[in-house]
Amino acid sequence: xxxxxxxxxxxxxxxxxxxxxxxxxxxxxxxxxxxxxxxxxxxxxxxxxxxxxxxxxxxxxxxxxxxxxxxxxxxxxxxxxxxxxxxxxxxxxxxxxxxxxxxxxxxxxxxxxxxxxxxxxxxxxxxxxxxxxxxxxxxxxxxxxxxxxxxxxxxxxxxxxxxxxxxxxxxxxxxxxxxxxxxxxxxxxxxxxxxxxxxxxxxxxxxxxxxxxxxxxxxxxxxxxxxxxxxxxxxxxxxxxxxxxxxxxxxxxxxxxxxxxxxxxxxxxxxxxxxxxxxxxxxxxxxxxxxxxxxxxxxxxxxxxxxxxxxxxxxxxxxxxxxxxxxxxxxxxxxxxxxxxxxxxxxxxxxxxxxxxxxxxxxxxxxxxxxxxxxxxxxxxxxxxxxxxxxxxxxxxxxxxxxxx
Ligand SMILES: [Fe+2]
Ligand SMILES: [Fe+2]
Numbered sequence: 386x387x388x389x390x391x392x393x394x395x396x397x398x399x400x401x402x403x404x405x406x407x408x409x410x411x412x413x414x415x416x417x418x419x420x421x422x423x424x425x426x427x428x429x430x431x432x433x434x435x436x437x438x439x440x441x442x443x444x445x446x447x448x449x450x451x452x453x454x455x456x457x458x459x460x461x462x463x464x465x466x467x468x469x470x471x472x473x474x475x476x477x478x479x480x481x482x483x484x485x486x487x488x489x490x491x492x493x494x495x496x497x498x499x500x501x502x503x504x505x506x507x508x509x510x511x512x513x514x515x516x517x518x519x520x521x522x523x524x525x526x527x528x529x530x531x532x533x534x535x536x537x538x539x540x541x542x543x544x545x546x547x548x549x550x551x552x553x554x555x556x557x558x559x560x561x562x563x564x565x566x567x568x569x570x571x572x573x574x575x576x577x578x579x580x581x582x583x584x585x586x587x588x589x590x591x592x593x594x595x596x597x598x599x600x601x602x603x604x605x606x607x608x609x610x611x612x613x614x615x616x617x618x619x620x621x622x623x624x625x626x627x628x629x630x631x632x633x634x635x636x637x638x639x640x641x642x643x644x645x646x647x648x649x650x651x652x653x654x655x656x657x658x659x660x661x662x663x664x665x666x667x668x669x670x671x672x673x674x675x676x677x678x679x680x681x682x683x684x685x686x687x688x689x690x691x692x693x694x695x696x697x698x699x700x701x702x703x704x705x706x707x708x709x710x711x712x713x714x715x716x717x718x719x720x721x722x723x724x725x726x727x728x729x730x731x732x733x734x735x736x737x738x739x740x741x742x743x744x745x746x747x748x749x750x751x752x753x754x755x756x757x758x759x760x761x762x763x764x765x766x767x768x769x770x771x772x773x774x775x776x777x778x779x780x781x782x783x784x785x786x787x788x789x790x
Pocket of ligand 2: 523550600629630633
């Protein structure tokens, strides 16, 4: 085993041979690394973790217990429950450019068709890599929560979530290496949120950061990705992961709703402030700037442009539709942060349903990736067509106006 410790997060893009995307273009995957070839790179973080035993082992027959039971029942196996043998899909690069608001962006227009294809591969690799790194963060936090959570049910739940997160890391890693063959480093803003959660001494702040912010974020990002990817393998994977995440968020909301009531006003404001700051970062900074950099673009200019596109606005909408009602439900939409959320223009989501009331029938739905996809796929296809039609109508009106002028 070769082990290297670093205090700097690696910034290099990694590539893997023999991916499905390049099948036939380069050697097969039989040159997989053996354990002696792997160089393990570990980045240290220190945390003043305050753990607790629980000695009465009281089993409260509540929602947390039910969620734990459900987690056991709905366990899945990435090797068996996903059909990895489906062909790599044709990509519609014109549609991609429209959805990302790049179709009339000069640096994008200057790319050849082949380079445009490559751009989407990088874009895709970047998103999936953030999912992977985020899942690793979730794995580490969930394991900390197992030690820190003060009650018996919550400890068992956090342990089962730890295993869920391990499977998520496994599945996204397999997808990236086997399917795309390209992995991006972690986005620096995502890393700063994870650092904060992992190294803070307050267990409930970890809980809020992970179960409400990061998982809320993940659910929105996974839903957007599932709706926009042309790859059936990714759809299956995201369906399975999303169902777990929905359970994790529900656990967080239910547990925190009780707990936040025990905090002082000052403590509540601290947590609310942290949640607000994480939301701002999530809203503005989780954009594939490393990809723009790789293609030699003006990073800030490209970021601004992509922020206004369909993909990012859908993501932002989904994100806050979930996080804002949940923050309110657990009592963290305090008077001190409320005006800040208002000035972001997202307080309107406050009255939407939160994840505290459990839709058990949706959560208990058996594994049936095919059915779940067709409904969502259709809804999205309609949405995409609507956007594209609007763009085409606007372009037609423009050229008509130019002709009559
Ligand atoms: Fe996860
Ligand atoms: Fe999770």
